[in-house]
Amino acid sequence: MLNYFPEEVLEHVFDFVTSHRDRNAVSLVCKSWYSVERFSREKVFIGNCYAVNPERVIARFPRVRSLTLKGKPHFADFNLVPPDWGGYVYPWIEAMAKHGINLEELRLKRMVVSDESLELLAKSFPNFKSLVLVSCEGFTTDGLAAIASNCRFLRELDLQENEVDDRKGQWLSCFPDSCTSLISLNFACLKGEVNAAALERLVARCPNLRSLRLNHAVPLDTLQKILTQAPQLNDLGTGSFVHDPDSETCGKLKNAMKKCKSIRSLSGFLDVNARCLPAVYPICTNLTSLNLSYAPGIYSNDLIKLICHCKKLERLWVCFFIKLIHYTYFFSGVPLSNQGLNWIMQILDTIGDKGLGAVASTCKELQELRVFPSDLYGVGNAGVTEEGLVAISAGCPKLNSILYFCQQMTNAALITVAKNCPNFIRFRLCTLNPTIPDAVTNLPLDEGFGAIVQSCKGLKRLSVSGLLTDQVFLYIGMYAEQLEMLSIAFAGDSDKGMLYVLNGCKKLKKLEIRDSPFGNVALLADVGKYETMRSLWMSSCEVTFGACKTLAEKMPRLNVEIINEGEEIEASPDDRHRVEKMYLYRTLVGPRRDAPDFVWTL
Amino acid sequence: MVECEKLGFEATELRLGLPGGGEKSNANYGKRGYAETVDLKLNLSTKEICLDQSDLDEKNLNKEKNLMPNCATDSVKPPAKAQVVGWPPVRSFRKNVMAVQKKSDSEEAEKGTGGAAAFVKVSMDGAPYLRKVDLKMYKTYQELSDALGKMFSSFTIGKCDSQGMMDFMNESKLMDLLNGSDYVPTYEDKDGDWMLVGDVPWEMFVESCKRLRIMKGTEAKGLASGLDFGVE
Numbered sequence: 101m102l103n104y105f106p107e108e109v110l111e112h113v114f115d116f117v118t119s120h121r122d123r124n125a126v127s128l129v130c131k132s133w134y135s136v137e138r139f140s141r142e143k144v145f146i147g148n149c150y151a152v153n154p155e156r157v158i159a160r161f162p163r164v165r166s167l168t169l170k171g172k173p174h175f176a177d178f179n180l181v182p183p184d185w186g187g188y189v190y191p192w193i194e195a196m197a198k199h200g201i202n203l204e205e206l207r208l209k210r211m212v213v214s215d216e217s218l219e220l221l222a223k224s225f226p227n228f229k230s231l232v233l234v235s236c237e238g239f240t241t242d243g244l245a246a247i248a249s250n251c252r253f254l255r256e257l258d259l260q261e262n263e264v265d266d267r268k269g270q271w272l273s274c275f276p277d278s279c280t281s282l283i284s285l286n287f288a289c290l291k292g293e294v295n296a297a298a299l300e301r302l303v304a305r306c307p308n309l310r311s312l313r314l315n316h317a318v319p320l321d322t323l324q325k326i327l328t329q330a331p332q333l334n335d336l337g338t339g340s341f342v343h344d345p346d347s348e349t350c351g352k353l354k355n356a357m358k359k360c361k362s363i364r365s366l367s368g369f370l371d372v373n374a375r376c377l378p379a380v381y382p383i384c385t386n387l388t389s390l391n392l393s394y395a396p397g398i399y400s401n402d403l404i405k406l407i408c409h410c411k412k413l414e415r416l417w418v419c420f421f422i423k424l425i426h427y428t429y430f431f432s433g434v435p436l437s438n439q440g441l442n443w444i445m446q447i448l449d450t451i452g453d454k455g456l457g458a459v460a461s462t463c464k465e466l467q468e469l470r471v472f473p474s475d476l477y478g479v480g481n482a483g484v485t486e487e488g489l490v491a492i493s494a495g496c497p498k499l500n501s502i503l504y505f506c507q508q509m510t511n512a513a514l515i516t517v518a519k520n521c522p523n524f525i526r527f528r529l530c531t532l533n534p535t536i537p538d539a540v541t542n543l544p545l546d547e548g549f550g551a552i553v554q555s556c557k558g559l560k561r562l563s564v565s566g567l568l569t570d571q572v573f574l575y576i577g578m579y580a581e582q583l584e585m586l587s588i589a590f591a592g593d594s595d596k597g598m599l600y601v602l603n604g605c606k607k608l609k610k611l612e613i614r615d616s617p618f619g620n621v622a623l624l625a626d627v628g629k630y631e632t633m634r635s636l637w638m639s640s641c642e643v644t645f646g647a648c649k650t651l652a653e654k655m656p657r658l659n660v661e662i663i664n665e666g667e668e669i670e671a672s673p674d675d676r677h678r679v680e681k682m683y684l685y686r687t688l689v690g691p692r693r694d695a696p697d698f699v700w701t702l
Numbered sequence: 703m704v705e706c707e708k709l710g711f712e713a714t715e716l717r718l719g720l721p722g723g724g725e726k727s728n729a730n731y732g733k734r735g736y737a738e739t740v741d742l743k744l745n746l747s748t749k750e751i752c753l754d755q756s757d758l759d760e761k762n763l764n765k766e767k768n769l770m771p772n773c774a775t776d777s778v779k780p781p782a783k784a785q786v787v788g789w790p791p792v793r794s795f796r797k798n799v800m801a802v803q804k805k806s807d808s809e810e811a812e813k814g815t816g817g818a819a820a821f822v823k824v825s826m827d828g829a830p831y832l833r834k835v836d837l838k839m840y841k842t843y844q845e846l847s848d849a850l851g852k853m854f855s856s857f858t859i860g861k862c863d864s865q866g867m868m869d870f871m872n873e874s875k876l877m878d879l880l881n882g883s884d885y886v887p888t889y890e891d892k893d894g895d896w897m898l899v900g901d902v903p904w905e906m907f908v909e910s911c912k913r914l915r916i917m918k919g920t921e922a923k924g925l926a927s928g929l930d931f932g933v934e
Contacts, residue, residue: 177795178792180788289795370799563791
């Protein structure tokens with residue numbers, strides 16, 4: 101019936117279809133819908149930049165205005181992927197410039213972005229409005245200067261956790277006086293200074309500025325001046341939060357904060373004097389998002405005091421830092437026995453858990469919680485235990501997303517959590533000792549995670565850790581019907597584990613496995629499955645060269661990449677050789693041409 | 703003040719029950735015992751500690767350097783080696799940020815004591831005026847305590863013998879002490895935090911102390927770093 105509507109009508113209807121999945125579905129209905137849809141699609145999402153190439157995307161979606169690209173596999177975050185593996189954005193920018201694409205937005209995650217790319221971007225797209233870079237690398241502040249100077253209508257420059265070489269130039273001063281369109285500016289990940297006066301002037305002339313995240317080099321008095329100019333902010337990332345708390349500046353800051361009635365999201369505090377924190381109390385009552393995970397200077401009791409003001413919090417990222425050194429030297433230099441140290445750890449753990457108890461009793465609207473490890477390098481690891489998690493689950497019924505690093509866990513706790521919070525969409529648990537059993541029973545944590553997948557019927561993302569056998573994967577395969585992403589480390593006993601998952605999780609898109617005894621039988625059991633998924637990563641498992649070759653032969657629309665670091669590039673390695681790192685993904689365009697020497701596509 | 707250099711190891715062997723969990727058996731030290739991947743090496747470089755050599759049983763110090771709890775009665779599987787690549791899975795960006803912050807923390811701790819005088823203000827709750835003391839004039843907490851005692855009458859620091867130290871480690875006794883009417887000496891450190899006097903080695907205290915305040919016990923409660931999260 102709808103074929104009789106003129107295309108303009110179809111197009112108009114499709115305007116209301118915004119999610120890329122829905123758009124993909126629409127395009128599969130019939131040829132005419134495919135055609136209308138492709139000409140009207142403005143936002144394109146590419147989950148794996150090597151699944152397709154720029155020319156094909158441009159050919160299919162000539163009117164694309166917003167492009168999202170993801171590059172390296174997730175485990176690259178944890179140093180498992182060597183540098184120079186790939187994920188370069190340059191070819192995409194070059195192709196779009198060549199084809200006269202009217203690009204307005206570019207969002208990149210885990211990609212390599214050179215200054216050259218940024219310069220080309222800045223000069224090629226006159227309507228460019230929005231650049232969002234997450235966990236990218238390869239550029240310097242010179243590239244940012246090019247963006248600032250040339251993008252006349254820039255609305256958004258959002259840099260999240262990128263590795264940026266700070267050339268100590270004055271990139272921020274490159275925003276011309278005529279630039280008044282900024283809505284969002286986030287440079288928290290930069291290490292160098294920016295010109296304070298230039299920053300203040302920039303803020304003053306951008307009346308639509310809603311989101312501003314400063315880096316730690318911006319001092320408190322600059323923050324105070326900025327807030328006075330921009331009381332309309334929704335989202336603030338403080339720079340350095342260090343000052344004499346009794347000073348006039350801190351007083352002015354508190355007053356400026358009181359006028360910022362729209363701030364709903366707060367982050368930063370990379371450098372903090374906890375006694376200055378009360379300055380932010382005025383905005384705490386309306387906060388829905390708080391990220392203190394980079395703030396080691398806030399000790400637990402100050403953190404707790406702050407959180408107690410935040411009753412509307414929906415999202416919280418924390419770590420609990422305790423200055424352990426004061427306790428270890430309690431006995432003035434006489435070192436503590438093992439038991440003494442254990443006991444101190446337990447008290448400090450309770451501080452972490454009590455902190456979470458404070459969150460549980462205050463933040464009833466909480467939906468997302470991330471608790472990061474408290475002290476990665478130092479003496480011992482005081483942090484949180486299963487008790488904190490149970491408290492949160494009991495106090496925060498709306499919780500649907502959690503990332504929790506902890507010392508230990510128990511099945512009983514996980515079962516309780518599963519009962520309390522059946523709404524989890526993302527559940528990521530990370531025990532600091534990756535194979536630690538149940539802290540009370542010493543059994544594997546299979547039953548606990550089993551309870552989670554059984555109870556949380558909408559679970560889309562799961563990371564498991566602790567001592568785990570094949571049993572947990574049986575549960576996952578049986579119950580995790582909506583699961584799209586699964587991360588496994590140091591788990592399982594045999595191929596059966598992986599097979600349960602591949603057979604059971606029909607909606608699985610990304611599977612990443614490290615240091616687990618899964619091998620060829622599991623890998624080759626259902627080769628067709630991988631075309632329904634975005635990617636599979638396996639490192640330090642039991643798969644061999646021979647099996648990978650077999651897989652690659654059977655499935656031409658998969659790229660099966662073997663990553664050999666520093667090993668001999670033999671002409672023909674033994675088929676029985678175990679593969680250290682394998683990354684496979686579906687693709688329309690065959691082996692990529694930019695693979696470095698140490699990556700073989702079979 | 704605190705004169706603890708004569709404590710033998712028996713004193714440090716904590717046999718008191720845990721707060722609220724007196725019946726927990728030794729097996730539950732296994733709660734913490736599974737620490738093979740947690741490297742509990744105390745980075746006890748004597749440079750960092752600035753201890754008086756005479757006060758220290760150095761042999762014991764070296765012996766205790768590797769504090770791997772040996773309560774591994776609950777070993778199930780050979781544990782992963784300490785500091786496995788990419789574990790815990792924390793983004794390198796985050797790790798680097800924390801490393802920098804940690805470095806500047808420990809750099810501060812390592813700075814040796816200079817030669818100049820270290821005058822700090824001393825206030826006492828209820829006293830009509832403040833005093834100043836030069837911390838460099840004293841070598842131990844006890845000496846400082848005596849000097850302050852002469853300056854301000856009627857103030858007690860709290861027990862400083864070994865039993866007293868044990869009391870600090872027992873959460874409920876700590877709460878009793880802080881709830882009592884005794885005065886408690888506190889100081890503001892370089893980060894602007896108010897700390898209980900007596901925690902750290904003397905030299906470190908002198909280096910980091912910016913001012914002293916002798917508080918009433920009830921007010922000092924909040925300083926027990928989160929053992930009680932009092933709302934403001």
